[in-house]
Amino acid sequence: MREVAVIGIGQTRVEEHWDKSLREIAGEAVLLALQECGLEQAESLYVGNMMSGSANRQQHLGSYIADWVGMRYTEGYHIEAACSSGAAAFRSALMAVASGSVDSAIAVGVEKMTDSPGGEITTQLATAADADWEADMGLSFVAINALIMQRYLHEYHWSKDDFAGFSINAHANGAHNPFARFQEPINKAGYQKAPMIAEPINLLDASPMGDGAAAAVLIPLDNIRKQAGQKLVKVVASTAATDTIAAHSRKNPIWLSAAEKSVKQAYNQAGISPNDIGVFELHDAFTIMAALSLEACGFAEPGQGPRAAIEEQICPKGRIPISTRGGLKARGHPVGATGMYQIVEVVQQLRGEAGETQVERPVYGMSQNIGGSGSNIITHIFKSE
Amino acid sequence: MREVAVIGIGQTRVEEHWDKSLREIAGEAVLLALQECGLEQAESLYVGNMMSGSANRQQHLGSYIADWVGMRYTEGYHIEAACSSGAAAFRSALMAVASGSVDSAIAVGVEKMTDSPGGEITTQLATAADADWEADMGLSFVAINALIMQRYLHEYHWSKDDFAGFSINAHANGAHNPFARFQEPINKAGYQKAPMIAEPINLLDASPMGDGAAAAVLIPLDNIRKQAGQKLVKVVASTAATDTIAAHSRKNPIWLSAAEKSVKQAYNQAGISPNDIGVFELHDAFTIMAALSLEACGFAEPGQGPRAAIEEQICPKGRIPISTRGGLKARGHPVGATGMYQIVEVVQQLRGEAGETQVERPVYGMSQNIGGSGSNIITHIFKSE
Known part of the structure; x- marks a missing residue:
C-alpha cells in the first residue's frame, strides 16, 4: 500500500446556488483543486453525492463531471453513503x-439541494434512513436525531441549553470562513430564542x-518533489465502519459504535492517541451528534460531551478544536459534499492557512x-510534514 | 498491488420480484456468495445500484445491505455509474x-425496477443521460440507441435483419440458464415480427x-489454500474509461472510444491479445451495442460487428462466444446488477460450470x-488457474 498525499484542494461557498447547476458547482471545486497543484487532470474521479438522481434528475456523476471538466477517457464514479458520501469518495x-x-485521483463531494425537481428535500433526505421502518413511519432525520437527543438528556441529566456552546463555537468560526453559508456569530440568548424544530432540537x-462542492487531489507521496518551505499533507489513516441502518436497532442509540470502531482503527493505523489530534472536523449535523462524536472518539467520557462545549475545549484555542471553519452548523451541510469540506478544512489547518481560526501548529x-x-x-487522519 | 481472486459467487433469477424488497434480493445474492466460499462475512461491501433513491426511496445501500446480511461494523458503500454500476462496485x-x-470484500449489484414508488422507470433510466441536453429534450435510452443504430445502418449499409443473430444467440443461451429472465429460444421470423420500439430498434x-442481484467475494490470491482439483479464478485486468455523457458530443457516435481505451489497457494489464479471450460477456443492452463492443474490443473490423453474428462466431462453439448465459437480452438487464451478473457468468465459464452453453476450456x-x-x-479479464 503506497503512501498518499493531498496536493490540491478547492471549494465553493455553501449557499443557495439558484444560478448554477450541479456540474457547474462540482466543476468549480475540481478545477480549483487541479489549479492549486498545477495538474491538468487526474487519472480517476470519485464523486461523492447523495441525491442527484432525485434532486437533480441526474445520475452517472462520474462521467458527467469528468466530461464537464474536460477529463476525457479518465475513469469516473459516483459514490454514495448518505451524508458520508464525501468521505466515501475520498476513501x-x-x-x-x-x-x-x-x-x-480527484475526490469531489457535491450536492445541489435547492431548485429540486424531485420535490421536498426532507423526503429525499429520509432515503438515508430505513425506508420501511423509519421513513415510511414518518420519521425525518431531524426527528430521528431529536429522539436520540431526548434519550441523551434523560440518561445524563443535561439541559438543552448545555448544548449551546457547540452552535456558538461553530458560528464564531464560520464568521471567518469565506466559504461558510453563515458568517455571523450567534450568542446564547439567540440560541435560547431559536424556534423549535423537533423537541429538543x-x-x-x-x-x-x-449547495456546494469541495475537492481534493491525491497522488503517491513518492511522486512529490517537495519544494523548500512547502507544507505537505499526508493521509495517515483511513477507516470506516457501518452500524444498523435504523437507530432503533442499536443496543445503545446514544453511543456511536461505528465511530468508536472506525476511530480506534484510525488511531492504530496512524500510531497515535486522541491526545495527538490538533484539530478535529467532526460531523455536527446536530449539536447532539457533536457531543456523541467527541465521546466515541475519546475526547470526552460517555455522557460528558456537552462539558467540552461548556468549558470551551472545542474552540480554536481549546484542547480539542472542532468545527474550526464553521462545521456543518455554520459552513453548511450540503450532504454529499460535507465530508470533502471537512477534509479540505483539515488540510487548510495543517498547512496553516485557516486565518483567524487557525489552530496553533497542529501536526495531526x-x-x-x-x-x-x-x-x-x-x-x-492527516499529518503535516 | 496484491493479486486478487474471486472465491464465491451468488445470483438470483432476474424477474419481476413483486414479493421481494431490494434488500431481500441483494441479501440473497450476498449470502449465496458467502455460503459458496464458506465465509461468514467480509471486511467490506460494495453495492452497485443505479436507481434505488428514486425507484425504492432508499439510499445508503452500503449500510442498508450490510445491516440486512448481518455484517455489523464492516464498511459499506453504494457505487453508481448508471448501467455500469455493477462492474464499478466490483472494481x-x-x-x-x-x-x-x-x-x-464483497461486490453485489442489485436493482429493483418493478413496484417503483418513484414513478415511470424510463424517466428514471434517463438520469444516466445528460439531464439538460438529452433527457430534458425527451430522449429516452432506447431513442439514443436508435439514433446510434440508424447512423450505423446508414454508414455501413447493413440491414436491420443482419442484427437478428445477436438476439437469437442470447435467447438460445438464456434457455439453459435458470437465472435468466427469458428462457425460451427465438427464431429469425420471430425477430422480424417483433413490434418496433424506436426505429430501427x-x-x-x-x-x-x-429485478435481480449478483454478488462475488474477493480475497487476496495469497490467502487461498487451494484444494486439489479446485479451479481458481484470478482477476488479471481491471480498467475503466469515461467518454462524454451525451452521445451527440462524441466525434464518432458509432465508435465506442471508451471501450477501446478500457480494453486496450486491459489486454496490456493481462499481457494478452483478443485471440486469447475464450468467452466475452459484453453489454448487449441493444443489438447495436453488441456489434459496437465487438468492434471496439478487436473482435471485428469497424463496421463489421454484425458479420460476427451472421457467421455465428458469437455462439458458444464460435470464435468469440458472447452472451453465453443469455446476455442482457435474455438473462435480463436489472441495470445496476448487470455488471455483476456478467462477472458471475464469466466465473462460471472459467470454472466449467456453465452447463449446456459451456465454452470449451476457456483460460481467459x-x-x-x-x-x-x-x-x-x-x-x-479473469483467468482460470
Missing part, C-alpha cells in the same frame, strides 16, 4: 492511488442545507463524516 | 483488497428490465459493462 480515491491502480442545533488533523443517524462513519 | 472492491486495505433488439474470460450510451466502460 475510494485514496485506495485507487494506494493500490497502484492510478497515479492521481431547535433551529440553532441543526445544520442548514445548501482528523475528519469524521457520519452517514445516516450513525450508520456509516468514515474517519481520516 | 472498487478489487482495489480495496488489492491495496491491502482489507483482506476480503424492435422489442427483440432491446434487453428487458427486471472478459466482461465489459457499459454505462449510459457508451460514457462509462469498465472491463475485467
Whole structure:
C-alpha cells in the first residue's frame, strides 16, 4: 500500500446556488483543486453525492463531471453513503492511488439541494434512513436525531441549553470562513430564542442545507518533489465502519459504535492517541451528534460531551478544536459534499492557512463524516510534514 | 498491488420480484456468495445500484445491505455509474483488497425496477443521460440507441435483419440458464415480427428490465489454500474509461472510444491479445451495442460487428462466444446488477460450470459493462488457474 498525499484542494461557498447547476458547482471545486497543484487532470474521479438522481434528475456523476471538466477517457464514479458520501469518495480515491491502480485521483463531494425537481428535500433526505421502518413511519432525520437527543438528556441529566456552546463555537468560526453559508456569530440568548424544530432540537442545533462542492487531489507521496518551505499533507489513516441502518436497532442509540470502531482503527493505523489530534472536523449535523462524536472518539467520557462545549475545549484555542471553519452548523451541510469540506478544512489547518481560526501548529488533523443517524462513519487522519 | 481472486459467487433469477424488497434480493445474492466460499462475512461491501433513491426511496445501500446480511461494523458503500454500476462496485472492491486495505470484500449489484414508488422507470433510466441536453429534450435510452443504430445502418449499409443473430444467440443461451429472465429460444421470423420500439430498434433488439442481484467475494490470491482439483479464478485486468455523457458530443457516435481505451489497457494489464479471450460477456443492452463492443474490443473490423453474428462466431462453439448465459437480452438487464451478473457468468465459464452453453476450456474470460450510451466502460479479464 503506497503512501498518499493531498496536493490540491478547492471549494465553493455553501449557499443557495439558484444560478448554477450541479456540474457547474462540482466543476468549480475540481478545477480549483487541479489549479492549486498545477495538474491538468487526474487519472480517476470519485464523486461523492447523495441525491442527484432525485434532486437533480441526474445520475452517472462520474462521467458527467469528468466530461464537464474536460477529463476525457479518465475513469469516473459516483459514490454514495448518505451524508458520508464525501468521505466515501475520498476513501475510494485514496485506495485507487494506494493500490497502484492510478497515479492521481480527484475526490469531489457535491450536492445541489435547492431548485429540486424531485420535490421536498426532507423526503429525499429520509432515503438515508430505513425506508420501511423509519421513513415510511414518518420519521425525518431531524426527528430521528431529536429522539436520540431526548434519550441523551434523560440518561445524563443535561439541559438543552448545555448544548449551546457547540452552535456558538461553530458560528464564531464560520464568521471567518469565506466559504461558510453563515458568517455571523450567534450568542446564547439567540440560541435560547431559536424556534423549535423537533423537541429538543431547535433551529440553532441543526445544520442548514445548501449547495456546494469541495475537492481534493491525491497522488503517491513518492511522486512529490517537495519544494523548500512547502507544507505537505499526508493521509495517515483511513477507516470506516457501518452500524444498523435504523437507530432503533442499536443496543445503545446514544453511543456511536461505528465511530468508536472506525476511530480506534484510525488511531492504530496512524500510531497515535486522541491526545495527538490538533484539530478535529467532526460531523455536527446536530449539536447532539457533536457531543456523541467527541465521546466515541475519546475526547470526552460517555455522557460528558456537552462539558467540552461548556468549558470551551472545542474552540480554536481549546484542547480539542472542532468545527474550526464553521462545521456543518455554520459552513453548511450540503450532504454529499460535507465530508470533502471537512477534509479540505483539515488540510487548510495543517498547512496553516485557516486565518483567524487557525489552530496553533497542529501536526495531526482528523475528519469524521457520519452517514445516516450513525450508520456509516468514515474517519481520516492527516499529518503535516 | 496484491493479486486478487474471486472465491464465491451468488445470483438470483432476474424477474419481476413483486414479493421481494431490494434488500431481500441483494441479501440473497450476498449470502449465496458467502455460503459458496464458506465465509461468514467480509471486511467490506460494495453495492452497485443505479436507481434505488428514486425507484425504492432508499439510499445508503452500503449500510442498508450490510445491516440486512448481518455484517455489523464492516464498511459499506453504494457505487453508481448508471448501467455500469455493477462492474464499478466490483472494481472498487478489487482495489480495496488489492491495496491491502482489507483482506476480503464483497461486490453485489442489485436493482429493483418493478413496484417503483418513484414513478415511470424510463424517466428514471434517463438520469444516466445528460439531464439538460438529452433527457430534458425527451430522449429516452432506447431513442439514443436508435439514433446510434440508424447512423450505423446508414454508414455501413447493413440491414436491420443482419442484427437478428445477436438476439437469437442470447435467447438460445438464456434457455439453459435458470437465472435468466427469458428462457425460451427465438427464431429469425420471430425477430422480424417483433413490434418496433424506436426505429430501427424492435422489442427483440432491446434487453428487458427486471429485478435481480449478483454478488462475488474477493480475497487476496495469497490467502487461498487451494484444494486439489479446485479451479481458481484470478482477476488479471481491471480498467475503466469515461467518454462524454451525451452521445451527440462524441466525434464518432458509432465508435465506442471508451471501450477501446478500457480494453486496450486491459489486454496490456493481462499481457494478452483478443485471440486469447475464450468467452466475452459484453453489454448487449441493444443489438447495436453488441456489434459496437465487438468492434471496439478487436473482435471485428469497424463496421463489421454484425458479420460476427451472421457467421455465428458469437455462439458458444464460435470464435468469440458472447452472451453465453443469455446476455442482457435474455438473462435480463436489472441495470445496476448487470455488471455483476456478467462477472458471475464469466466465473462460471472459467470454472466449467456453465452447463449446456459451456465454452470449451476457456483460460481467459472478459466482461465489459457499459454505462449510459457508451460514457462509462469498465472491463475485467479473469483467468482460470
